[in-house]
Each structure stands twice: as structure tokens, then as C-alpha cells.
Amino acid sequence: MTYKRVIFMDPEIKIENVVASASFDQELDLEEIYERFEDAEYNQEKFPGVVYRLTEPKTAALIFSSGKLVCTGAKNVDDVEVAVDKVINKLREAGIEIKEKPKTVVQNIVASADLDHPLNLNSIAIGFGLESVEYEPEQFPGLVYRLDEPNVVLLLFGSGKIVCTGGKRPEDCEKGVKKVKQELKDLGLL
Amino acid sequence: RLRKWQKRARVKDSTERNLLFALGELDRMSSQLNLPKNLRETAALIYRKAVDENLIQGRSIEGVSAASLYASCRKLDVPRTLEEIAEVSRISKKEIGRTFRFISRKLNLDLNIVSPRDFIPRFCSKLNLSEKVKEKAKKIIHKAEEKNILSGKGPTGIAASSIYIASIECGEKKTQKEIAEIASVTKVTIRNRYKELVKKLGINL
DNA sequence: ATGTTACTTTACAAAGC
């Protein structure tokens, strides 16, 4: 840990949630899974997938009859793999044949960061341009800022805290935060 | 050819029927809220523009009407709360809010950011407060803006708290409950905001 | 009067209505 990390991780971001998807290339009998899992939820009327929660890592898996799966709640990309492995083991223990582990694809990463400096959202909205920003304090306390490169959405708060979402890789969030930080500096708002 | 012509006539027909319905909605909501004529006209202009840009697709006419009305109030810097608009509409304030954000982005309405100051004249009038209270409340807001202690806070809550403080300072005290009802915020919010304003602006009550 | 819980916003996949 190292040098490289210290240098390139500059705008320390904390990954709060990772959403990923995967596909077992086979159909699954959700009724069977629901019966054999002690703690799974399944209400067809409510939602077409089985909801299965893991405590370690604390995540939730949504299992569909098509054999596709969604994993949410992981605090880092590696935990997604751990969670999916546990779901596979659980399925096999329940007597459901799973040929091999599918590739997981990260679909979204939510991260938080702190600029350690209060922000004037009014000035930022005007400085960034009312057309590229959304700030409606009656509806939500955060200022919504959409970036094209990287393709992420940032929520800026008066406290200086930031939420970055929409990234596919941790670097997307890193870059996004770095970019707003620089833009704020350029406008003399930080 | 004849079919094509008939189809066009039918489309034109329904478009006109929808426009009439929307204008009727705008008029109905406007009268219920006692909005002035120029504001109704602005709302109609915004609605027509939304139709021209095909923004109604996938949205209800009532929702776009309510959002257009909210937008026109914003355009003229005499904002109503989403709560107030929702009260005279069948659409929820959540949906009116999303529709409003959508059309204001697409139509480049370039609206000013809502300032708590914009609510002072209307709220004070409803509370029968004097010109002196209005001016004092605006001064409080101005100082708070300079100190940047308003970012992210709801403008109606700040307007309400400023009025609460100003009414006491001017000897025309109104209760938190009275102000809360007119500003559509809870008394808890007024209490929290006024305590913060008093503390951070060094006001002695 | 305070405390807890819950809802607002952002992104994203999944299958089905």
C-alpha cells in the first residue's frame, strides 16, 4: 500500500454500494429455491425475483427464473465475487445444479467523498451554469451535477460532502470527484 | 389519401381537445389559487411550448399543466410551494416536482434559484403583518445568505423562521403554528431554523 | 419537546405488468 495508492487516491472516496449482475446460463425454478432456502423472500405479485440476503458480506441477491442474478449492497468490487460464490454454494446445498460460476458485471457504484469545506450551492449553481445543474432545495438538499466524462452523477451538499453514482469502475468515481473539485477551485468556490 | 387526411384530422382534433382541456385546467387551478392573469398567460405559454417540444409524451396532461403552473410562478419570481399546487391538482407533489424538473430542463426556462425572500410578501400578507416585519425578515434572510448558512435548506422553512423572528422583534408576534400553516412547513422545522438563525446571526430575542 | 423512523434525490441490473 503503497506509494502508488497514496499518490493516485487523492480525493479519497469511499465506496458505499456496488450493484452487479451475472447470469447462470440455465433456467431456475424459483418455487424450489424459495422452498429450500430458509430465509428467502418471494412474492410473485410483488416482484418476479427471489430476494436472498447475506450477512457476510452484507448484500442482497435477486434471483430470477431466467437464471440471471443481481447483487446489491457490496462495499467493494471484490465482495461481489464473495457474495456470488456464497449464493452458488447455497444453491448447490439446496440440491440445485450449477455448472460453473458466471462472470459478474459491475453495473453501478455509489461512492461518497468529503471536500472538508462548506459549499455555497447558490454560487455553484450560477457558476456551473443553471443549465448543467439542478438545484431545487425545496425538493432535495443536494445539487445535482451530471458529468459526461466520466459518465457519473454527483450530488453536492452544503456541508462539502459529495455522493457520486453511476460509475462502472471505482476510478470513474475517483475521476468524477477530482473533476468537480478542480472546477470548484477554478471558480474560486472551494 | 383520404385515410391519411382523415387520420391527420383526427390527430389535429385530439391535439386541440387536449390543449383546451389543459388550458381549462390551468384556469381552474389559477382561480383556486387566486393567481393574476399575467401568470396564467405565462403558464399557458409554457404548456404550449411543452406540447411543441413533445414533452407530454408519457406524461399526463394534468401533470404537465400543474408543472407549467408551478414553473410560471417560478418564472415570475413569485413561487408557490409544490404543496400549494398539489392541493388544487389531482397529481401528487412528487410527480409535479419531477415533471417540473423535466420541462424546465428541456425548455431552458432559465429560472432563478428560489430565495426565501420570494415568499415574504405573500406569507406576511396572509398573516396580516406590517411592512416593517417584511423588511426585517428580508434583512435576516440577506444576512443569512451572506453567511452561507442556507445551502440545501428549504426556502419556505427559512422564510417562515425569518418571519417568526421579525414578528417578535416588531412586537407583532405570530405563533409558530400560525406561520407553519401558511408556509406549509411543520412547526418543528420553524423551531429548528429559527434557533439556528438566532444563534448564527447573533440575534437577541 | 425530543427521539425514532421514513421519505425526498442520484445510478443500475433483473422480468413482467
Place this chain on the structure above:
DNA sequence: GCTTTAAAAAGTAACAT
């Protein structure tokens, strides 16, 4: 479009103590 899942930010609201 909606439904469900997760998580953060800060403000406001609703209901309980």
C-alpha cells in the same frame, strides 16, 4: 412507466414517548 434491492448525502415530515 412501475414494482424490488442496496447505500450515501441533509433536510423535512410523521408519529411516538
